[in-house]
Amino acid sequence: xxxxxxxxxxxxxxxxxxxGDVKAxxxxxxxxxxxxxxxxxxxxxxxKTTLLRCFNRMHDFYTNHSHTGEIILNxxxxxxxxxxxxPIEVRMRxxxxxxxxxxxxxxxxxxxxxxxxxxxxxxxxxxxERVEKALTVSALWxxxxxxxxxxxxxxxxGQQQRLCIARALAIDPEIVLFDEPTSALDPxxxxxxxxxxxxxxxxxxxxxVTHNMQQAGRISDYTGFMYMGELVEFGDTDKIFxxxxxxxxxxxxxxxxx
Amino acid sequence: xxxxxxxxxxxxxxxxxxxxxxxxxxxxxxxxxYVLFLAALASVFVTLGIAYVLxxxxxxxxxxxxxxxxxxDKQWTPLFADAHFGIRPLLAGTFVTTAIALIVxxxxxxxxxxxxxxxxxxxxxxxxxPILELLSAIPTVVYGYFALLFVSPLLQKIFVxxxxxxxxxxxxxxxxMIIPYVSSLSEDAMRAVPMHMRExxxxxxxxxxxxxxxxxxPAAFSGISAAYILAVxxxxxxxxxxxxxxxxxxxxxxxxxxxxxxxxxxxxxVSLGDLPHGSIGYQTIFAAGLTLLxxxxxxxxxxHFLKKKFGERY
Ligand SMILES: Nc1ncnc2c1ncn2[C@@H]1O[C@H](COP(=O)(O)OP(=O)(O)O)[C@@H](O)[C@H]1O
Ligand SMILES: [Mg+2]
Numbered sequence: 001x002x003x004x005x006x007x008x009x010x011x012x013x014x015x016x017x018x019x020g021d022v023k024a025x026x027x028x029x030x031x032x033x034x035x036x037x038x039x040x041x042x043x044x045x046x047x048k049t050t051l052l053r054c055f056n057r058m059h060d061f062y063t064n065h066s067h068t069g070e071i072i073l074n075x076x077x078x079x080x081x082x083x084x085x086x087p088i089e090v091r092m093r094x095x096x097x098x099x100x101x102x103x104x105x106x107x108x109x110x111x112x113x114x115x116x117x118x119x120x121x122x123x124x125x126x127x128x129e130r131v132e133k134a135l136t137v138s139a140l141w142x143x144x145x146x147x148x149x150x151x152x153x154x155x156x157x158g159q160q161q162r163l164c165i166a167r168a169l170a171i172d173p174e175i176v177l178f179d180e181p182t183s184a185l186d187p188x189x190x191x192x193x194x195x196x197x198x199x200x201x202x203x204x205x206x207x208x209v210t211h212n213m214q215q216a217g218r219i220s221d222y223t224g225f226m227y228m229g230e231l232v233e234f235g236d237t238d239k240i241f242x243x244x245x246x247x248x249x250x251x252x253x254x255x256x257x258x
Numbered sequence: 259x260x261x262x263x264x265x266x267x268x269x270x271x272x273x274x275x276x277x278x279x280x281x282x283x284x285x286x287x288x289x290x291x292y293v294l295f296l297a298a299l300a301s302v303f304v305t306l307g308i309a310y311v312l313x314x315x316x317x318x319x320x321x322x323x324x325x326x327x328x329x330x331d332k333q334w335t336p337l338f339a340d341a342h343f344g345i346r347p348l349l350a351g352t353f354v355t356t357a358i359a360l361i362v363x364x365x366x367x368x369x370x371x372x373x374x375x376x377x378x379x380x381x382x383x384x385x386x387x388p389i390l391e392l393l394s395a396i397p398t399v400v401y402g403y404f405a406l407l408f409v410s411p412l413l414q415k416i417f418v419x420x421x422x423x424x425x426x427x428x429x430x431x432x433x434x435m436i437i438p439y440v441s442s443l444s445e446d447a448m449r450a451v452p453m454h455m456r457e458x459x460x461x462x463x464x465x466x467x468x469x470x471x472x473x474x475x476p477a478a479f480s481g482i483s484a485a486y487i488l489a490v491x492x493x494x495x496x497x498x499x500x501x502x503x504x505x506x507x508x509x510x511x512x513x514x515x516x517x518x519x520x521x522x523x524x525x526x527x528v529s530l531g532d533l534p535h536g537s538i539g540y541q542t543i544f545a546a547g548l549t550l551l552x553x554x555x556x557x558x559x560x561x562h563f564l565k566k567k568f569g570e571r572y
């Protein structure tokens with residue numbers, strides 16, 4: 001478990017989530033330490049995406065769902081699931097990279113600058129500096145620096161996903177959520193993204209959903225195993241993979257189901 | 259060597275596959291293909307036929323009136339003793355009424371499309387959309403009298419010196435009629451933009467409005483521009499409203515408060531009159547019709563290129 005010495009960036013408390021009558025999350029408790037990579041694994045349909053999308057209030061755009069419980073964001077200690085909290089403010093601090101690369105129909109530059117523009121930044125020099133930094137961190141700068149004004153759709157799938165990472169980083173988020181960011185990519189592009197994620201934790205807390213166990217093992221400090229809406233086990237990645245406490249975790253890790 | 263055998267085996271597999279299909283099934287599919295092809299061909303022939311009639315009937319006209327006069331003369335008075343055959347007054351009337359209609363229809367239609375696609379509750383959309391589409395189901399004759407008897411007197415309260423027949427009221431009412439063309443097609447295009455694109459924008463902290471304007475509209479641009487082009491074609495081709503409310507007097511002016519005639523209004527006027535077939539006066543309608551065809555054709559080509567340049571980008 002994350003030790004008490006570490007700073008806890010966010011904490012999920014007794015979270016239950018319902019799609020209509022279907023309970024998709026059952027009493028989830030989870031601590032997200034600062035500047036670490038936390039991965040969530042588990043079979044398809046176990047609620048990983050549902051949990052992830054609670055963190056940036058993505059469910060707000062859809063109807064017929066409800067929840068009980070809290071997600072506390074530190075240092076303020078506010079419950080970001082509270083209706084009184086402006087979801088836009090939450091998304092300004094917690095950004096997200098999706099399963100399928102989803103660049104906007106804009107130039108490479110404008111894609112990365114998007115988050116800054118919606119925050120009202122218009123000064124060209126500021127935008128340039130932030131875009132360059134985000135693209136450098138995402139290991140894309142050298143590939144695109146000469147064609148920043150080209151359409152983002154001209155990039156390869158792997159490059160598009162790194163562009164989406166740059167877009168998510170340009171706003172200096174405190175947490176970045178990744179929902180199976182490599183499931184649509186080839187092995188080489190996947191390796192580059194994994195490298196990047198490990199590098200990023202110097203700056204931000206990372207919560208990554210993956211159904212690729214090897215990937216979780218390679219990149220994360222902590223791993224949570226979910227099953228049918230419950231967080232079955234959570235702990236050091238090494239522990240989870242070599243010596244899990246729960247029988248269910250062991251079965252999943254050793255490939256008995258899923 | 260290896261490759262060769264590989265290729266051979268796949269080839270023989272294909273042949274077996276082919277021969278296993280029934281002969282009649284293949285014939286049936288071929289027949290369907292030809293029927294569909296003929297249907298497509300028919301529409302091409304109709305278009306070509308229209309172009310043929312317009313061109314062949316215009317040739318005698320252009321033997322009497324030079325193309326230069328047709329383009330440069332500032333008067334259109336084919337039925338007067340002192341006949342002039344300058345198309346420009348009719349073009350000006352078409353241009354002004356179309357422009358007014360678009361100034362009304364494009365902003366209003368686009369805003370409605372954004373509302374229906376990005377804001378409206380599904381139930382509200384289900385109710386509003388058919389009501390809106392009803393606007394384009396109203397007979398244009400009704401719109402024409404609405405423009406003449408209701409909108410024009412209303413506008414005369416602002417423009418006191420305006421005549422009862424004027425391009426402004428015809429254009430505005432034409433714009434109202436076209437709104438559903440713009441809003442319906444634009445909305446379809448915007449709704450076809452996949453949700454994950456919007457989510458990408460929301461996840462960056464964008465509002466609904468920012469997402470609609472900066473992401474959804476650009477992504478749907480090709481469909482939206484198709485809607486705009488349809489609106490333009492519809493406005494250029496609209497006949498009844500301008501014939502009733504704009505005055506049917508060829509008038510070389512860009513002032514919307516004046517009465518004027520458009521190409522289409524002129525064509526009905528002459529078609530309904532008692533000019534003998536074959537007279538120069540009668541032939542003018544083919545020259546005017548040909549001009550109209552050229553304009554709509556150019557628009558379609560422009561639309562095609564727009565579509566190519568901004569294909570769906572998601
Ligand atoms: N929009 C939705 N409406 C209703 N049920 C949903 C919706 N999204 C997901 N679910 C259900 O919630 C459960 C968890 O889904 P999800 O979080 O997507 O799982 P995972 O990401 O682990 O594959 C599944 O049983 C799924 O069918
Ligand atoms: Mg998922």
